Amino acid sequence: MTYLSKSPWILHYDATSCNGCDIEVLASLTPMYDVERFGIINTGNPKHADIFVITGSVNEQNREVVRNLYEQIPNPKVVVAVGICACSGGVFRECYNVAGGIDKVIPVDVYVPGCAARPESIIDGIVIALGILEGKRNAPKSGTPEQQPMESAQGGGAQ
Numbered sequence: 126m127t128y129l130s131k132s133p134w135i136l137h138y139d140a141t142s143c144n145g146c147d148i149e150v151l152a153s154l155t156p157m158y159d160v161e162r163f164g165i166i167n168t169g170n171p172k173h174a175d176i177f178v179i180t181g182s183v184n185e186q187n188r189e190v191v192r193n194l195y196e197q198i199p200n201p202k203v204v205v206a207v208g209i210c211a212c213s214g215g216v217f218r219e220c221y222n223v224a225g226g227i228d229k230v231i232p233v234d235v236y237v238p239g240c241a242a243r244p245e246s247i248i249d250g251i252v253i254a255l256g257i258l259e260g261k262r263n264a265p266k267s268g269t270p271e272q273q274p275m276e277s278a279q280g281g282g283a284q
């Protein structure tokens with residue numbers, strides 16, 4: 126069981142989703158599924174967020190937006206890729222304008238596949254994220270360098 130020292134707030138961003146996964150994210154927040162019972166609030170301000178919930182894939186238009194939002198979220202933070210588009214690019218991964226999943230730009234901690242991802246899967250992913258977040262909060266300050274985005278870690282970067 127995960128014990129939290131602080132209620133986690135999420136930032137939800139639609140990268141290039143068809144909105145199918147976003148409807149399911151919102152369904153997770155409504156009374157039927159009600160992740161707010163865990164103290165989770167959907168905030169519009171990245172500076173208030175702990176968990177970055179992101180749908181859709183990466184392209185040249187949103188690459189910098191995704192990176193910018195990620196960098197505004199204070200540490201420690203956790204990224205949850207919701208839907209197969211966010212996980213890998215999904216059915217659009219071969220498109221000329223799709224670079225791939227979210228982990229092409231920022232580190233992803235939890236992958237929630239599905240098209241669309243079901244609210245039950247999204248809630249499972251967020252619960253896993255809560256455990257990862259608490260682990261990061263409790264980690265010693267030294268010896269836990271922030272994970273670098275995939276391209277940065279490989280010496281690349283968006284051009």
Ligand code: SF4
Binds near residue numbers: 143210240
């Ligand atoms: S995974 Fe499916 S439902 Fe979700 S954004 Fe992609 S195409 Fe839409």
